[in-house]
Amino acid sequence: MKTLGHYLKKYKSDVIWSTVAVVIISFATLWQPHLLQDMLNAIIKRDSSTVTKLGIELVALAILGIIAGIVNTIYSARAAQGVAADMREKAYRQIQTFSFQDIEKFSASNLVVRLTNDINQMQMVVMSVLQQLTRVPILFIGSFILAIITLPKLWWVIILMMILIFVISYFSFSKMGQYFEKMQTMLDRNNTLARENLMGIRVVKSFVQEQNQIEQFSEASDKMTKVTIIIGNLFSILMPAFFLIGDLAMAGSIMLVGSMVTSDPGALAAITAFVSYLYQILFAIVNGGFMLTGASRAFVSLRRLQEIYDTKPSLTFPDVPEEKLSGSIEFDHVTFTYPGDDAPTLQDINFSVKPGEMIGIVGATGSGKSSLAQLIPRLFDPETGTVKVGGENVKDVNEHSLRRAVSYVLQRSTLFSGTIAHNLRQGKADATVNDMRWAAHIAQSAEFIERLDHQYDAPIEERSANFSGGQKQRLSITRGIISKPDILIMDDSTSALDAKSEKLVQEALARDLGQTTTVIIAEKIASIIKADRILVLDEGKIVGSGTHHELVKNNAVYQEIYRTQKALEEV
Ligand SMILES: Nc1ncnc2c1ncn2[C@@H]1O[C@H](COP(=O)(O)OP(=O)(O)OP(=O)(O)O)[C@@H](O)[C@H]1O
Numbered sequence: 001m002k003t004l005g006h007y008l009k010k011y012k013s014d015v016i017w018s019t020v021a022v023v024i025i026s027f028a029t030l031w032q033p034h035l036l037q038d039m040l041n042a043i044i045k046r047d048s049s050t051v052t053k054l055g056i057e058l059v060a061l062a063i064l065g066i067i068a069g070i071v072n073t074i075y076s077a078r079a080a081q082g083v084a085a086d087m088r089e090k091a092y093r094q095i096q097t098f099s100f101q102d103i104e105k106f107s108a109s110n111l112v113v114r115l116t117n118d119i120n121q122m123q124m125v126v127m128s129v130l131q132q133l134t135r136v137p138i139l140f141i142g143s144f145i146l147a148i149i150t151l152p153k154l155w156w157v158i159i160l161m162m163i164l165i166f167v168i169s170y171f172s173f174s175k176m177g178q179y180f181e182k183m184q185t186m187l188d189r190n191n192t193l194a195r196e197n198l199m200g201i202r203v204v205k206s207f208v209q210e211q212n213q214i215e216q217f218s219e220a221s222d223k224m225t226k227v228t229i230i231i232g233n234l235f236s237i238l239m240p241a242f243f244l245i246g247d248l249a250m251a252g253s254i255m256l257v258g259s260m261v262t263s264d265p266g267a268l269a270a271i272t273a274f275v276s277y278l279y280q281i282l283f284a285i286v287n288g289g290f291m292l293t294g295a296s297r298a299f300v301s302l303r304r305l306q307e308i309y310d311t312k313p314s315l316t317f318p319d320v321p322e323e324k325l326s327g328s329i330e331f332d333h334v335t336f337t338y339p340g341d342d343a344p345t346l347q348d349i350n351f352s353v354k355p356g357e358m359i360g361i362v363g364a365t366g367s368g369k370s371s372l373a374q375l376i377p378r379l380f381d382p383e384t385g386t387v388k389v390g391g392e393n394v395k396d397v398n399e400h401s402l403r404r405a406v407s408y409v410l411q412r413s414t415l416f417s418g419t420i421a422h423n424l425r426q427g428k429a430d431a432t433v434n435d436m437r438w439a440a441h442i443a444q445s446a447e448f449i450e451r452l453d454h455q456y457d458a459p460i461e462e463r464s465a466n467f468s469g470g471q472k473q474r475l476s477i478t479r480g481i482i483s484k485p486d487i488l489i490m491d492d493s494t495s496a497l498d499a500k501s502e503k504l505v506q507e508a509l510a511r512d513l514g515q516t517t518t519v520i521i522a523e524k525i526a527s528i529i530k531a532d533r534i535l536v537l538d539e540g541k542i543v544g545s546g547t548h549h550e551l552v553k554n555n556a557v558y559q560e561i562y563r564t565q566k567a568l569e570e571v
Contacts, residue, residue: 003302004126007086011079018079018130021072026138028065030146033276035061037150040269076130084123091115091308099315100379101339106308109192114308117187118301125298132291140284147277150270154253158281161249165242165282169289172238177296179231184300186224193217199463239286246282250275314339315381317399325390325397325405327355327486327517329376334385336371344383345371346540353533355486358510358518360528362561363537369521372537373489376519377406389487407485411492413476415464420449420475421456427479439482442508444501445474469496477505481513489519494527502527525562534558 008015035058042050095103095111103111148155197204197213204213253274260267329352336346346368353359361369374380375387378394387394389405407427415423424436431439436456440446448471452458464472473496481488488509494502506527509518522528529548536544536551536558544555551558 003306004083004122004129004298007083008079008126010086011082014075014079014082015130018072018075019134021068021075022131022134023138024068025065025072026135026142028061028068029139029280030142032058032061033273033280034146036276037269037273040272041266044266044269072131076127079130080123080126083126084119087122087305088115088119091119091305094308094311097313097316098311099313101314102311104339105311107192109195110188111308112195113188113191114301114304117184118304121298121301122305125294128291128294132287136284136288136291139280140288143277143280143284147274147281150277151253151257151267151274154256154274157249157253157256158278161245161278162281162285164245165285168238168241168245169285172234173289173293176231176234176293179227179234180293180297181300183224183227183231184297184304186220186227189220190217190224193220242282242286246279249278253278315378317378317402318396320396320398322398322401322404323392325392325401325486327353327405327515328388328390329353329487329517329519330386330388330391331372331375332386332388334375334382334387336375336380336382338371338380344540346375346382349385349542351535351542351545353517353519355517356515357533358520358531360531360534361519361521361537362523362525362528362534362558364561365523367537368540369537370491371540373408373491373519373521376487376489377408378402379408404483405486406489407480407483407487408489409476409480409491409493411473411495413464413472413493415460415467415472415475417460417462417464419454419457419459420452423460423475424456424479424482427482431482435482436478438512439478442481442505442512443474443477444497444504444508445471445478448474470498470501473497474501474505481509481516484513485516487517487519488513489521491521492523495523499526506530525565536561 035054039051039054039058042048042054092115095115106114144158147158193213193216197217204210254271257267257271257274331349331351334346334349335344336349337344349372361372363369371380375382376389376394378387381395389397389402394402416426421431421433421436424439425431427439428435433456437446440449449455449458460466464475467475473493477490477493480490480493494505497505509516510530520528520531525548528534532547533545534548534551535542536555538557543557544551546555552562
């Protein structure tokens with residue numbers, strides 16, 4: 001609640017207006033039965049002028065209640081939406097500071113649920129707090145006092161009804177809280193399954209996995225349905241139970257007062273007001289219960305959001321001035337283990353690269369090529385040893401300096417929905433169309449971009465579905481080189497290109513980005529055959545270093561890879 005208060009501070013005036021409106025509604029609600037009682041008394045006494053006066057007062061009170069209701073809804077909705085937007089943006093900003101490791105710890109779909117469903121819970125609870133928090137105690141205490149003043153003899157009926165409702169509310173609302181928590185976990189699971197299925201729809205279809213996927217999702221969905229049904233059942237028993245208690249209290253009160261009506265006609269008017277107060281007490285308790293259930297759901301959501309806010313990024317950059325780094329790379333006794341793994345993925349890696357050199361990295365699948373490359377732009381930190389870029393330990397440089405110096409093109413190209421220009425400007429914020437043309441000609445993407453209707457302003461759909469695998473890779477390379485980086489890492493990023501396009505990209509890179517240090521990770525030896533030096537990785541260790549001709553002569557691992565690929569080509 002303290003945390004929620006902190007977010008509400010910014011919406012002070014909305015909170016004040018909605019609270020003032022709630023107070024007006026509550027007093028209008030309390031005053032209505034009293035006016036009705038006076039009016040019935042006036043009718044019994046045939047006092048028509050008082051009846052007219054009280055009738056006008058009743059209508060005025062109803063109009064006041066309606067206006068206050070509208071004001072309350074407008075201001076509480078504004079505050080609730082504002083708080084939700086602030087919380088969402090804060091969480092999103094925090095997630096942007098997360099390292100790969102932090103994102104993996106939460107999982108992407110879990111973070112999406114937190115950003116959507118949990119934030120919605122917070123929005124609903126703020127709305128309900130601003131509509132009920134003041135109303136519930138005023139109505140409860142006010143109706144209790146007024147009911148006793150109206151018919152003091154029946155005080156015990158009120159107490160009995162309250163005890164029964166409190167007992168039922170306590171047990172059912174606390175049970176519901178547990179089920180709501182379960183439902184949240186199940187929603188996470190359903191979202192993960194749906195997300196995985198939709199992202200991998202091509203795989204699902206090509207391996208004819210639809211039925212398996214349906215079964216998996218149905219199982220998770222059925223589990224959630226069971227919990228939702230239990231909650232629904234609890235609700236459906238709860239409401240009639242409350243009304244039964246209210247109706248019994250009303251019937252009992254009328255029977256008890258009935259005998260008095262002949263001797264005291266005013267008792268008829270009093271019982272009408274008394275019954276109204278009884279129902280107001282009942283509604284106050286029920287609404288309070290709902291508010292508490294909502295609050296307990298919101299506490300779960302708030303805790304989940306707080307986990308995001310409290311997560312200290314596992315990898316931070318020092319606050320030092322930005323500087324220009326040169327294109328040299330140095331690995332000095334680097335050993336790296338993925339968080340949670342027991343064995344190191346890279347062991348005692350030592351090598352250095354001069355600015356402008358072209359380095360190839362080869363090795364079997366899983367030998368650690370990508371892991372090694374990820375240490376250069378500092379996506380992970382090594383366990384021991386140092387990685388230097390431009391002669392500086394990457395742990396000691398400003399994030400912008402490192403990002404400006406190192407450009408990393410991944411095999412799985414990720415483009416964002418928008419336009420081609422929008423994506424290319426992620427590589428260079430102020431890129432002109434000429435810059436884009438220059439980069440696109442090197443990456444061999446100009447030939448298809450410039451045939452599109454809107455060329456560089458052509459749209460990219462969600463998950464870049466309107467481009468082929470090879471086109472996506474060429475667009476990614478274009479984005480990677482547009483800033484003319486000092487170091488370019490190409491992590492198997494020409495794998496979807498045909499041999500001719502790959503050769504053209506490499507020739508253009510050598511011609512137009514000659515000053516750039518290039519690290520090319522490749523499965524195919526043909527992709528790195530012209531590199532100044534090739535590093536051979538085997539089970540996380542460098543087992544060879546030299547030119548293609550040197551390695552073919554004297555490195556067993558390289559010879560094996562070369563022989564296998566040559567044999568495949570001949571087949
Ligand atoms: N995020 C991660 N968390 C834990 N282990 C990982 C992670 N990424 C890779 N690994 C493990 O590290 C090892 C090296 O993987 P890496 O991707 O570096 O190999 P690679 O040589 O690039 O393989 P490929 O040629 O198939 O891309 C593998 O055993 C892999 O399972």
